[in-house]
Amino acid sequence: MSYAFHSKKNFMRIMVKIRIALSLLFVLTVAGCKAPPPAMTDDTIISSTVDGVKLTYRHAVQPPTSFTPVNEEYRALYDASVMNRPDFGGKLVSNLENGKPYTVLGSVENNWFAIAEQGQEQLIGYVPLRAVVKSDLYDKTVKADSRRKRVRAASKKTCVAAGDSKACQNSNSGTWIID
Structure with a gap:
């Protein structure tokens, strides 16, 4: 082989240069990536x-x-x-x-x-x-x-018939009146 490494020192220099080149390539690749968009919330x-x-x-x-x-x-x-x-x-x-x-x-x-x-x-x-x-x-x-005049519903008369007589409840006081 004609391009054999001349020394161990030369080999180490080449390896360091390759590592630096790969590191720079990685950094440049990652730096070009966009951050993900923020998550959608109800207030977005x-x-x-x-x-x-x-x-x-x-x-x-x-x-x-x-x-x-x-x-x-x-x-x-x-x-x-x-x-x-x-x-x-x-x-x-x-x-x-x-x-x-x-x-x-x-x-x-x-x-x-x-x-x-x-x-x-x-x-x-x-x-x-x-x-x-x-x-x-x-x-x-x-x-x-x-x-607008607020109209109250007409109060119902509550009456009960018992035989010949009739009893009605007074809607204001609640008392019963016997006829």
């Missing part, structure tokens, strides 16, 4: 486009299948449940605060609204149409509801 912010409108929302909230933009300020008529999908079968995400303003992003399937916090564009969930009213109509709506 994602976005999708529905009917040409880009919606941003938490991973826990399902995107609607249809979307008609509204982008107006509405106020809550009661402490309604905010659901993660536009029906009562969804999960509760949060609750509206009575009288607090919210931004209605749009109307979605099942006659529900997609809502966001006031002045925000991130979808927080869905509420039924009757849970909110346009802000400029809020006072009028609340007044009209409070003026």
Whole structure:
């Protein structure tokens, strides 16, 4: 063999150079790898486009299948449940605060609204149409509801017939009157 190692010292130098070259190759290969993406949680912010409108929302909230933009300020008529999908079968995400303003992003399937916090564009969930009213109509709506006369159901007379006589119970006091 013509290229035999001249000495043990020369052989060791070549082995060290090979080790260094392999180490550098390994480091460069591993350094080029990307870290795995972070795991999805319910609070991970994602976005999708529905009917040409880009919606941003938490991973826990399902995107609607249809979307008609509204982008107006509405106020809550009661402490309604905010659901993660536009029906009562969804999960509760949060609750509206009575009288607090919210931004209605749009109307979605099942006659529900997609809502966001006031002045925000991130979808927080869905509420039924009757849970909110346009802000400029809020006072009028609340007044009209409070003026509505609450009608009590007519109290039933409880009477018992025994032979020729009859006994009736007074609905106010609960006492029996014999006729």
